[in-house]
Amino acid sequence: VRKFGVPLLVFSGALLLGARPAFAEASVAAVDALARVVVPLSADAPTALRFGNIAAGPTPGTITVDAGSGTRSATGGAVLASGAPAGPSHVNLSGEPSQQVSLTYPASVVITSGPNSMTASGFVAAGSPTSATLTALGTVAFSVGAQVNVGALQPAGSYAGTLTVTLSYQ
């Protein structure tokens, strides 16, 4: 049997012809891509955290507003005085329903009256939670209390400052 080249060329041609249609076939599947962007967190505090009227004494002291009961208490030379509203701040949060939100408070906030200042610290929500769970309607309310350090013979005046609570989804 003689061997020559032409049939081999035909052979390879047949292979290509037979295979090409199958290799060109593609199988396609559709796939869904899904994502959920949650409702952004927002908050407002319609009620300020109010320490009320305080009488400073010759020694330093503290005034504490309890977040849960709303009552005030005094230590040291600071004395509770009446005549001005006092109580915790009421904060309303809104966001993604049923989601947990973490609450982070600064260590302290300086409140001032002109050149004079006092330091408020120990910010805490009622029950000391560091998180709150939004309801099925996407809202939750909580109270924040704190303590203010009153200096010896702290100058009289209306002291004010701003507490910034950091909220984030957990």
Place this chain on the structure above:
Amino acid sequence: MAAFAVASAFFLLSTSAHAENSATVNVDARVVTPLVLTKNTDLNFGSFAASGVAGTVVLDLANSRTATGGVTALAIGATPSSANFSVAGEANSTVSINIPANVSLSNGAATMTLVPSTNSPAQVTLNGSGSATFAVGGTLSVSANQASGNYTGTFNVSVTYQ
């Protein structure tokens, strides 16, 4: 394909007829098993929070999700999952995976852009039984203050013999 095989045979015969001596030649062609691609799971980025800073959510092929920039990934709602596919076809063959360059997801009003990802290089080799699986993940671009809602999009994935 049958028509191609017949035409080849005629070609072979006529070529042989021009030769002075007879020769036998093996003619071999293999028709491979058609590819069948099946989607097993969709691509789900789960839930996350947008912010005033743009960012991304990246879902890798092993279902691991990471958020960058101003995006915070949340462990609520649907579990994040890459898309998973099964391929059936010719045993031991390698097939190319074709995915679109980008896909738009919409909540009906706002959109986000997804850049799908898969194996690198984009191929998968079928085993001795002619089957394989592969995953498609991606990177989702989230705008600053991206509107809340459920976003969906659909895209096609295909496989072809190499």
